Amino acid sequence: xxxxxxxxxxxxxxxxxxxxxxxxxxxxxxxxxxxxxxxxxxxxxxxxxxxxxxxxxxxxxxxxxxxxxxxxxxxxxxxxxxxxxxxxxxxxxxxxxxxxxxxxxxxxxxxxxxxxxxxxxxxxxxxxxxxxxxxxxxxxxxx
Amino acid sequence: xxxxxxxxxxxxxxxxxxxxxxxxxxxxxxxxxxxxxxxxxxxxxxxxxxxxxxxxxxxxxxxxxxxxxxxxxxxxxxxxxxxxxxxxxxxxxxxxxxxxxxxxxxxxxxxxxxxxxxxxxxxxxxxxxxxxxxxxxxxxxxxxxxx
Numbered sequence: 095x096x097x098x099x100x101x102x103x104x105x106x107x108x109x110x111x112x113x114x115x116x117x118x119x120x121x122x123x124x125x126x127x128x129x130x131x132x133x134x135x136x137x138x139x140x141x142x143x144x145x146x147x148x149x150x151x152x153x154x155x156x157x158x159x160x161x162x163x164x165x166x167x168x169x170x171x172x173x174x175x176x177x178x179x180x181x182x183x184x185x186x187x188x189x190x191x192x193x194x195x196x197x198x199x200x201x202x203x204x205x206x207x208x209x210x211x212x213x214x215x216x217x218x219x220x221x222x223x224x225x226x227x228x229x230x231x232x233x234x235x236x237x
Numbered sequence: 238x239x240x241x242x243x244x245x246x247x248x249x250x251x252x253x254x255x256x257x258x259x260x261x262x263x264x265x266x267x268x269x270x271x272x273x274x275x276x277x278x279x280x281x282x283x284x285x286x287x288x289x290x291x292x293x294x295x296x297x298x299x300x301x302x303x304x305x306x307x308x309x310x311x312x313x314x315x316x317x318x319x320x321x322x323x324x325x326x327x328x329x330x331x332x333x334x335x336x337x338x339x340x341x342x343x344x345x346x347x348x349x350x351x352x353x354x355x356x357x358x359x360x361x362x363x364x365x366x367x368x369x370x371x372x373x374x375x376x377x378x379x380x381x382x383x384x
Contacts, residue, residue: 097294099266104298105305107259107271107344112306112314114252120317121242126366126373131241135249140347142253143260147271147352150261160268167268167286168353171340174360181339182346186365188331190372192319195343196273196336199329200299207318213329218281220333221274225282228338 096162108201114139117201119193126190177228239377240317260349267291272345273299274336335365 115121115135124133159165189195194202194213202210260271269276269291276295279287303314319325336342339361341350346365350358 096267096291099262100291100294101298103259103263103267103271104295104300105302106255106262106298107295108299108302109306110252110255110257110259111299112252112302113255114249115242115245116252117314118242118316119319120240123239123373123377124242126369127239127377128370129374129378130239133242133244135242135245138246138249139253139256140351142250143256143348144253144352146254146257147260147348150257151264151352153261154264154268157265160264160266162266163268165268166264167270169270169340169355169357172357174357178339178357178361179364181335181337182361182364183335183339183368184331185335185339185342186368187372188328188333188335189343189365190369191328191331191376192321192325194318194325194328195332196277197299197342197344199332200273200277200296201302202316202318203300204303205314205316207316208322209318209320209325212322212325213332216326216329217333218277220330220335221278221337222282222333224334224337225278 099162107197110143111197111201114142117198119198122189122193122195122198126193181224256344256348257352260344260352263295264349270345270349271295272341272349274333274342275340275345277333278337339365 111117116139121133121135124131125136196217199214199217203214263269263271276292279292280289280296283289307313341361346358346361351362
């Protein structure tokens with residue numbers, strides 16, 4: 095059941111990305127291009143997504159635990175630290191270079207663009223390196 | 238040269254609402270944040286609590302979405318993307334590294350985090366929006382020839 099929920103949530107998320115235009119990097123770059131042919135559509139994606147998510151999270155905050163799990167798995171960190179800021183800055187640079195972030199990249203895997211075949215494996219390597227760095231004791235001490 | 242795209246407020250807001258429904262479903266049922274970089278991290282760098290099989294089911298769902306889209310709507314997905322493969326590789330590495338190092342991407346910080354009113358996510362979203370806008374400005378208006 096829990097796998098079915100995850101599969102369905104992934105499908106919904108993916109269809110949402112396709113319908114919204116987020117899966118088209120040209121649209122993403124035009125949103126980010128304030129000085130060019132600015133396309134404000136993605137502000138509507140974010141607005142719609144945040145409004146519905148916020149409503150659902152309000153509902154879930156009334157529950158002692160999720161329906162199919164024994165507890166809520168919420169981010170533990172509350173620190174606004176160097177890792178958060180450096181990571182976000184680097185992420186933004188990569189996003190601005192080609193207009194792809196992780197969700198739209200994944201939803202494009204079966205669409206056959208050569209750039210996706212390069213982008214997705216590189217993204218997985220990046221995630222693996224950063225996760226490994228964050229878990230190693232040396233970086234924990236420095237942070 | 239950059240191509241113009243059509244302003245699509247209704248489709249974009251409805252698409253966003255579907256993304257929100259998915260995020261809400263995942264929290265209500267599974268107690269998890271619908272952050273794509275986080276879900277990929279749970280899958281490829283598993284820990285005791287990361288439940289990689291659940292993460293895989295979500296990833297399969299996202300990847301399969303275009304099949305459902307084409308089957309139901311009988312039209313292909315419009316996508317215009319760079320053909321500069323070295324640039325795509327560098328961008329992929331930066332996106333993956335930055336999202337995992339900063340604890341989230343457009344979905345984890347930009348949607349789920351903002352919906353939780355998380356101060357970390359507000360800061361992260363402001364920073365990645367700013368650097369992305371700067372990179373697009375530099376590549377399109379200062380250097381030129383950007384995608």
